[in-house]
Amino acid sequence: MEDRKESELKNFCSRNILIILGFSSIAAVIALIAVGLTQNKPLPENVKYGIVLDAGSSHTSLYIYKWPAEKENDTGVVHQITECKLKGPGISRYAQKLSEIDIYLTPCMVRATQVVPQSQHQETPVYLGATAGMRLLRIENEQLANTVLIAVARSLSKYHFDFQGARIITGQEEGAYGWITINYLLGKFSQKLNWLNLKPNEGSALETYGALDLGGASTQITFVPQNKKIESPSNALHFRLYGRDYSVYTHSFLCYGKDQALRQKLAKDIQGTNGILRDPCFHPGYETVMNVSDLYSSPCTKKFERTLPFDQFQIQGTGNYQQCRQSILQLFNTSSCPYSHCSFNGVFLPPLHGDFGAFSAYYYVMEFLNFTSEETPSQEEMTDTMEKFCSQPWEELKTYFGDVKEKYLSEYCFSGAYILSLLLSGYHFTADSWKNIHFMGKIQSSNVGWTLGYMLNLTNMIPAEEPLSAPLSHATYIFLMVLFSLILVAGVIVGVCFFYKPSYFWKDMV
Structure with a gap:
């Protein structure tokens, strides 16, 4: 009788112990999963x-x-x-x-x-x-x-x-922010690691690109001079980006964007005519009429303003690239320089150094002329192409480029000649340094221009927020994971031993 009661007691206790161990193990598994999911869920x-x-x-x-x-x-x-x-x-x-x-x-x-x-x-x-x-x-x-x-x-x-x-x-801001944009997108502000000692390679971050920006009314040149000496204080700007200080040269030439430069050239060339301007910067057969008052309405053409015996004048294209370029060069005054080096109009320009990214109208014009390949064409190749392009009859050109607006199409000869004149005669790029110019439209899906650099500089004034952190501290997370893992392992070990060797648990009761 006592043996039977003892056996029933053992069975009752065994069953309850196994149930408790089972629930404990399940609870431990659930706790492990819950802690893991909570800690590692996407922030x-x-x-x-x-x-x-x-x-x-x-x-x-x-x-x-x-x-x-x-x-x-x-x-x-x-x-x-x-x-x-x-x-x-x-x-x-x-x-x-x-x-x-x-x-x-x-x-x-x-x-x-x-x-x-x-x-x-x-x-x-x-x-x-x-x-x-x-x-x-x-x-x-x-x-x-x-x-x-x-x-x-x-x-x-x-x-x-x-x-x-x-x-x-300001023009200086426009130039400098364009410089920031190019170098940011090209990764020039990021320090590269030396694989041998995992230290930043100091030299790599200093080799920045220069920036050449051409708009409709102004043009900018910006770069870090090799000797960092800027003789004209008004052309120096200083930035701190990504833990580094940069001193850059920048200058903006107001009235020397491609649209205002064309106005200047027309206002200069119309003097001494009878109201008909035979212009080598427009294609043979091209004709258009322009009001003198519209030509002189810009502050950029005031220096050429004269009283003329006609209110309108006609432009007749002759399509001669070399003559066009000679006419454009008269816009750049290189006769005097109060500094050791100048670009034109007596403006200080340090010796050119490094690679340059040319964007905005530089890119759009050169893309149309098919000069935006990875390797910049030589001066001779570009000159040959421009001579052939400018000499093409206007009617033939309209037929071939029927989807391009006539205003833009008619000005590509002038714009191409102006860009080459500005870079070679205005900024003094040589045959050696010419290959360092890269025409850019977009880099990594971002437009090249001043706006991204503007935004980057402005973010220095926006306080950084604390990073979003996980719900549990690292120490708490490790403690809970270890605790519930031990509970689970202990429960499994005890359950296995109790199931297969129950005599170890009841020997003291025998």
């Missing part, structure tokens, strides 16, 4: 957005940038995610039609509200930078330029972004 993306509007002389573009809130050496890692081109001319053309600015800006600003998450609209900064077109308007009528900026600011303030202002950036 929410912690990013910032910024919007920059590039208000150029001929058009306006909006760029949306994105960067992680945890910055790298105090400068955000910025990427372009969207570009939106506004339909219409530059904002300076709206000086007499301010009521249309709202309509002009709306499509791209609406696009921005769709791209940037709504939860981040109020903390997303919006900047508008106006360049040479507005610089010229300010020279002509400062009050009118301010009125345009006020109207633009009023329109942009209607959106629920953090509008930071609309202003005219």
